[in-house]
Amino acid sequence: MEKRETHSIRALKGVGEQRAAKYQKLGIETVEDLLRHYPRSYEDWSVLTPLAEAVSDTVCCIQAEALSAPVSHYIRQGMTLYQFLAVDGAAKMKVTIFNNRFAADRIRAGHNYLFYGKVTVRGRTKEMSSPEIQPAEMGASIRPVYPQTEGLSTRMIEGAVRQAFSMWEDRLVDPLPEALRQEYALCHIRYALKNIHFPKSHEMLAVARRRLVFEELLVLQLGMAMLRNRGRNGHAPKLTVDQSDTFFSLLPFSPTKAQRRAVSDAVEDMRSGVPMSRLLQGDVGSGKTAVAAALCHTAAANGWQSALMAPTGILAEQHYQSLCELLQPVGIQVALLTGSTTAAQKRDLLEKLKEGTIQLVVGTHALLQESVEFHNLGLVITDEQHRFGVEQRAILASKGENAHVYVMSATPIPRTLALMIYGDLDISVLDELPPGRKPVATYAIDSGKRMRALGFIKKHLDEGYQAYIVCPLVEEGGSDLKAAQQYAQSLKQGLLRDYQIGLVHGRMKPSEKDKVMAGFFEGKIQLLVSTTVIEVGVNVPNAVIMMVENAERFGLSQLHQLRGRVGRGNVQSHCILVSDAQNQQAKRRMWIMSHSNDGFKIAEEDLKLRGPGDFFGQRQHGLPALKIADMNSDMAVLREAQEAAHAILKADPNLEEDSHQGLRREVKGLFDQVGEQGLN
Numbered sequence: 001m002e003k004r005e006t007h008s009i010r011a012l013k014g015v016g017e018q019r020a021a022k023y024q025k026l027g028i029e030t031v032e033d034l035l036r037h038y039p040r041s042y043e044d045w046s047v048l049t050p051l052a053e054a055v056s057d058t059v060c061c062i063q064a065e066a067l068s069a070p071v072s073h074y075i076r077q078g079m080t081l082y083q084f085l086a087v088d089g090a091a092k093m094k095v096t097i098f099n100n101r102f103a104a105d106r107i108r109a110g111h112n113y114l115f116y117g118k119v120t121v122r123g124r125t126k127e128m129s130s131p132e133i134q135p136a137e138m139g140a141s142i143r144p145v146y147p148q149t150e151g152l153s154t155r156m157i158e159g160a161v162r163q164a165f166s167m168w169e170d171r172l173v174d175p176l177p178e179a180l181r182q183e184y185a186l187c188h189i190r191y192a193l194k195n196i197h198f199p200k201s202h203e204m205l206a207v208a209r210r211r212l213v214f215e216e217l218l219v220l221q222l223g224m225a226m227l228r229n230r231g232r233n234g235h236a237p238k239l240t241v242d243q244s245d246t247f248f249s250l251l252p253f254s255p256t257k258a259q260r261r262a263v264s265d266a267v268e269d270m271r272s273g274v275p276m277s278r279l280l281q282g283d284v285g286s287g288k289t290a291v292a293a294a295l296c297h298t299a300a301a302n303g304w305q306s307a308l309m310a311p312t313g314i315l316a317e318q319h320y321q322s323l324c325e326l327l328q329p330v331g332i333q334v335a336l337l338t339g340s341t342t343a344a345q346k347r348d349l350l351e352k353l354k355e356g357t358i359q360l361v362v363g364t365h366a367l368l369q370e371s372v373e374f375h376n377l378g379l380v381i382t383d384e385q386h387r388f389g390v391e392q393r394a395i396l397a398s399k400g401e402n403a404h405v406y407v408m409s410a411t412p413i414p415r416t417l418a419l420m421i422y423g424d425l426d427i428s429v430l431d432e433l434p435p436g437r438k439p440v441a442t443y444a445i446d447s448g449k450r451m452r453a454l455g456f457i458k459k460h461l462d463e464g465y466q467a468y469i470v471c472p473l474v475e476e477g478g479s480d481l482k483a484a485q486q487y488a489q490s491l492k493q494g495l496l497r498d499y500q501i502g503l504v505h506g507r508m509k510p511s512e513k514d515k516v517m518a519g520f521f522e523g524k525i526q527l528l529v530s531t532t533v534i535e536v537g538v539n540v541p542n543a544v545i546m547m548v549e550n551a552e553r554f555g556l557s558q559l560h561q562l563r564g565r566v567g568r569g570n571v572q573s574h575c576i577l578v579s580d581a582q583n584q585q586a587k588r589r590m591w592i593m594s595h596s597n598d599g600f601k602i603a604e605e606d607l608k609l610r611g612p613g614d615f616f617g618q619r620q621h622g623l624p625a626l627k628i629a630d631m632n633s634d635m636a637v638l639r640e641a642q643e644a645a646h647a648i649l650k651a652d653p654n655l656e657e658d659s660h661q662g663l664r665r666e667v668k669g670l671f672d673q674v675g676e677q678g679l680n
């Protein structure tokens with residue numbers, strides 16, 4: 001694919017090596033990047049407030065005449081104030097400039113200026129401290145405020161953007177085809193960029209923004225769809241035998257209605273002859289594994305192989321064990337492939353996979369290796385899917401011919417976010433927990449009650465149950481390892497000295513970690529102390545109590561995932577959140593946790609409290625960072641962009657037409673920029 005024309009930022013006047021390095025920190029290397037460095041917000045200099053009407057403590061723009069040149073007051077070493085009076089009609093205000101000789105020198109008596117900043121009113125005196133000041137002839141306008149970095153102020157960036165415009169405006173090529181712009185009433189890129197940086201009015205800003213949001217979401221949707229469809233031609237293996245009822249009769253429990261529905265949704269998809277792309281959403285403990293097993297069973301009955309990929313060795317192992325138990329007795333060969341599979345085992349396994357004598361392989365990323373080949377891969381399942389990227393799923397699926405793809409998400413994702421991430425994936429929801437489950441009783445306590453809580457844990461251990469303590473996460477830079485070791489140590493020497501305590505932390509080798517986890521699965525370890533978030537999906541029904549230290553350091557969805565490690569059997573389980581945080585957000589989170597067990601509700605609350613940007617780290621949801629679109633307010637545009645992406649790819653699946661070359665470059669640019677990592 002041809003590379004897009006680029007011009008280094010250093011082509012701009014005033015941008016040398018040093019400043020270029022600063023721009024680079026903002027991700028700006030070329031003039032094109034700079035033009036796409038959208039303002040974070042705006043200062044509205046277009047509405048002038050008469051000084052007489054200025055309200056104390058509000059930000060406004062005032063036009064006034066300087067009565068005199070600023071007078072300097074030396075306060076102390078390194079601190080000089082410059083003050084002068086400015087007048088607007090009959091009203092006066094005192095303007096103070098701190099330490100900025102350069103700014104003060106520009107003020108001339110008798111000249112008119114625009115002052116932008118916060119006005120304070122004390123009695124009859126009005127004041128502005130360190131306002132931004134521009135000569136009034138600049139004219140009233142809406143001014144951009146940029147995401148900035150040290151040594152690169154928003155005004156420097158503004159200057160550079162203006163320069164970039166004057167030099168490159170004519171060369172800007174619109175990546176959106178004309179016909180598309182017509183259809184969706186979108187402005188030209190030149191207009192959009194001009195008005196996103198220097199809007200003449202709020203209306204023009206809105207027009208510009210809508211166009212850029214549309215473009216961003218369109219490119220994102222195109223990119224994700226192209227990844228997803230790579231190597232697919234629309235014809236999938238057709239399921240003819242539905243074995244799900246047979247499978248259900250093998251289960252030691254009867255499936256919930258929701259599980260039955262999810263299985264039949266997928267069976268219908270696989271019957272259709274078109275590759276399935278379906279997402280299964282289910283709260284923690286809703287029984288996603290059994291659904292996966294039913295599908296693998298049916299796949300085998302149709303002569304297909306299946307692959308199930310989990311994000312960690314521990315989870316893969318766990319799935320392997322439960323699937324073996326269910327499927328080996330009915331003659332389905334199940335194998336496990338992880339980073340710790342030995343070379344000899346692996347050789348044997350790869351051979352059998354290729355021959356087709358293994359019907360189901362469970363594994364980690366190891367499944368993506370080139371050496372892994374199948375005889376007839378028909379179904380690909382990924383578990384805890386938001387930790388995999390579109391790309392990885394596509395790689396696995398491409399090991400079969402148009403294999404069916406099924407993704408299972410443990411994190412209930414609010415609908416808005418699901419639409420953004422999964423686009424046109426079909427969705428099944430497990431909206432029902434297996435019968436007999438008791439909601440986990442959750443309490444928020446402060447550290448003063450920790451001893452009592454430990455006593456409560458001890459009581460459960462004495463009754464033969466197991467427990468988790470998620471122990472202090474340490475601030476960045478601190479050593480969480482040391483904290484965890486000390487914490488475990490103090491438990492071993494203190495109240496819990498007679499119990500088997502295991503420790504897992506982030507810096508352990510996977511094999512060491514697996515060993516401790518195995519001890520916990522087998523019940524040899526009674527209390528598991530963990531620094532990292534205990535693997536999402538770990539299933540030890542005998543563990544019925546969890547204590548989370550410094551609970552305020554976790555987001556709501558994370559806490560809900562953690563809590564999901566208990567309450568997996570029929571015994572009343574408990575979750576104790578320890579926090580001394582006094583801030584409102586933390587208190588609200590603790591309150592929500594102790595009053596709700598509904599993952600979807602909690603996720604919605606999380607989205608509200610944290611805002612979509614933070615909801616999952618960027619890496620977790622696998623999307624490239626969005627520069628301008630907002631998941632809360634741009635839903636309508638998202639739908640339009642999705643509709644457009646559909647239509648475009650239907651007509652031109654690989655974006656080969658001339659009119660699509662601009663889009664093609666943007667798609668490539670977006671996914672190049674995040675690289676493989678971003679798609680993880």
Ligand code: ADP
Nearest residue numbers: 253254255256284285286287288289290434539
């Ligand atoms: P998750 O959706 O979190 O992956 P799992 O598949 O690990 O949940 O299931 C949680 C537990 O519930 C497991 O111990 C599983 O055996 C059990 N389970 C699943 N479905 C049912 C059911 N219909 N009735 C009773 N127990 C079930």
Ligand code: MG
Nearest residue numbers: 288289410537
């Ligand atoms: Mg699971």
